[in-house]
Amino acid sequence: MSKGLKRNQVLAGLDIGTTKVTCTIGSIGEDGINIIGVGHSPNTGMRQGVVVNIEAVSEAITKAKEEAELMAGVPMPAVWLAIGGAHIESFDSQGMVAIKNKEVSNEDMERVIEAAKAVRIANDRQVLHVLPKEFKIDSQEGINDPIGMSGVRLECSVHIVTGSNSAVQNAIRCADRAGLQVEGLVLEQLASALAVLSADEKNLGVTVVDMGGGTCDLITFAQGSVIHTNVIPVGGNNFTHDVAMGLRTTQNNAEVLKKKFGCALPDMVNEEDAMEVESVGGRQSRTISRKDLCEVLEARADETLKFIREDLEASDLMKELGSGIVLTGGASQLQGLVEMGDFVFDVPVRKGVPERTGGLTDVVKSPAYSTCVGLMKYGMTRQRETKSIAPIKGSVFSNWAHRIKELFG
Ligand SMILES: Nc1ncnc2c1ncn2[C@@H]1O[C@H](COP(=O)(O)OP(=O)(O)O)[C@@H](O)[C@H]1O
Ligand SMILES: [Mg+2]
Numbered sequence: 001m002s003k004g005l006k007r008n009q010v011l012a013g014l015d016i017g018t019t020k021v022t023c024t025i026g027s028i029g030e031d032g033i034n035i036i037g038v039g040h041s042p043n044t045g046m047r048q049g050v051v052v053n054i055e056a057v058s059e060a061i062t063k064a065k066e067e068a069e070l071m072a073g074v075p076m077p078a079v080w081l082a083i084g085g086a087h088i089e090s091f092d093s094q095g096m097v098a099i100k101n102k103e104v105s106n107e108d109m110e111r112v113i114e115a116a117k118a119v120r121i122a123n124d125r126q127v128l129h130v131l132p133k134e135f136k137i138d139s140q141e142g143i144n145d146p147i148g149m150s151g152v153r154l155e156c157s158v159h160i161v162t163g164s165n166s167a168v169q170n171a172i173r174c175a176d177r178a179g180l181q182v183e184g185l186v187l188e189q190l191a192s193a194l195a196v197l198s199a200d201e202k203n204l205g206v207t208v209v210d211m212g213g214g215t216c217d218l219i220t221f222a223q224g225s226v227i228h229t230n231v232i233p234v235g236g237n238n239f240t241h242d243v244a245m246g247l248r249t250t251q252n253n254a255e256v257l258k259k260k261f262g263c264a265l266p267d268m269v270n271e272e273d274a275m276e277v278e279s280v281g282g283r284q285s286r287t288i289s290r291k292d293l294c295e296v297l298e299a300r301a302d303e304t305l306k307f308i309r310e311d312l313e314a315s316d317l318m319k320e321l322g323s324g325i326v327l328t329g330g331a332s333q334l335q336g337l338v339e340m341g342d343f344v345f346d347v348p349v350r351k352g353v354p355e356r357t358g359g360l361t362d363v364v365k366s367p368a369y370s371t372c373v374g375l376m377k378y379g380m381t382r383q384r385e386t387k388s389i390a391p392i393k394g395s396v397f398s399n400w401a402h403r404i405k406e407l408f409g
Contacts, residue, residue: 010036012068013375014061014079014180015188016171018046018235019213019330021060023079024364024372025072026357033376034359037072038369039064048214048233049085049188051170054177061178071360078181080375083128083171084188084210084217087164090229092133093119096155104137104146108154116158126168128187129161131226144224159226161187184382189217189229191374196328196352196367197221204322208352209308210370211331213237216308222320232307236331239300246296247288253278257293264301264336266294294336301337305344324348330368 011033014023025037041063045056065076095116099108117130135143137151146154163185172182193208202221207228210217214235220228239262244254261275273290308325312318324347327337332351341349354364354373364373 010072010074010077011183011376011379012076012079013082013191013372013379014064014175015082015191015371015375016046016051016057016061016174017043017212017330017371018049018085018215018237019043020368021057021064022369022372023061023064023068023076024369024376025068025074025076026359026376028380029358031358033357033373033380035357035361035364035373035376036074036359037068037070037076038360038363038372039066039068039071041067045174046085046214048235049212049217049231050087050164050167051174054170054174057174058177061174061180065178065180076180078183079175080184080186080191080379081171081175081182082188082191082371082375083163083168083185084212084231084371085167085215086231086233087167088128088161088187088217088229088231089125089163090159090161092157093117093160094155094157096153099137099151099154102150102152104149104151104154106147109147109156112154112156113158116156117160119160121162124165125162126165127160128163128168128185129159129190131159131161133157133159133225133227134223142223159229161190161229183379186375186378187219187229188371189219190226191372191378192217192328192352192370193219193221193326193374194377195354195370195372195374196326198355199224201323201326205320206323206326207308207312207317207321208326208328209332211235211304211327211329213330216304216331217329218308218311220312220315220317220320227320228312228315228317230311232304232311234304234307236334238304239297239331239334242296242300243293247277247293248280249277250280258297258334261290261293262297262334263290263294264297264334264340266291266298268336268339269294297334298340301334301340302344305337305341309345318345318347321345321347324350326350326352328352328367328370332367 023039026033041060043060045053135146136155189210192210205222207220216232218230
């Protein structure tokens, strides 16, 4: 258990996604987080991770919150809020300080990170994370944890992630209108990565791609540290739009067909498979070959994965990916995408779902919950005992957990 945390403390994650709001409530147990409440609601008030309709988003949050609270049997504590989407930017920076007492202390670490942070940020942006990549003492490079080491000069390179003030403030305002306090902000793909990766993968080098409705959000780890983040403004909604155009059907029908019959590799589906497609403008529905649907999806999937590869190549990161690439987020569920990824990236590709949690594990074992579960994992390492978090009464929790387990089989 992390320092400063008590067993049975509760914490919560809120993910305001482009297509849906999810929230989870967890309690801290012996081996990590037990999920005790999960809420979900479709969201129509966002575009590419940015709030465009406060009313609609607040309503979606309220619904998801109430569902999670009912399940957990406790009020939702202050939330760790995911921030992601097209407004996120990131860059690298360096700092250098003299080591005070010839041995690196916590204070030296704080000072060198402060020094690396001292760069001009545009007035309309705010820093979300300053993520240390590596430290250097005198001429020795590649140090991960310099505390206690001897030397004269401490250098640090960091990865700084910023978001647009208005996008961040609007997300907080929506949570506030739904009656939720915000405990802290976490980059969406960082949260997703924490839910789906093992420590080994982070050490060996891996990229997680959170494929949502509006954007693909990337994060790369090497030697345990974050070395790269980026956002590609293409997501599952583009796939749906292509299907609607290609098969001349409604967005709703295109979404259903994509999820039910879609595949990124037409060769994986049967020649004879056919499906009913709704027409627009009151015309009769038609029967279309499943292959036609998959060919539309193949083109978009190929383009999307190549955008991702180009981004990784531009930062010279392909050689760092000893553990390959992990696809998560709702849009990663498209059949055949992982197989296509193996081919496009030429490194191992796998699907990522939240791992290593207790409680309602079955409910959150979907790539659409990666961000929310990761938010709680992040929170668990950050939340201090000094913050007052209402403890759960053992009986209430165990009763509810038991009943919910029954409900979800
Ligand atoms: N089985 C599936 N096959 C293909 N796409 C899917 C599937 N399930 C969900 N999606 C797509 O995932 C996208 C939503 O991703 P998600 O990560 O849940 O959302 P958000 O962007 O709100 O975080 C939508 O475009 C949806 O169509
Ligand atoms: Mg998302």
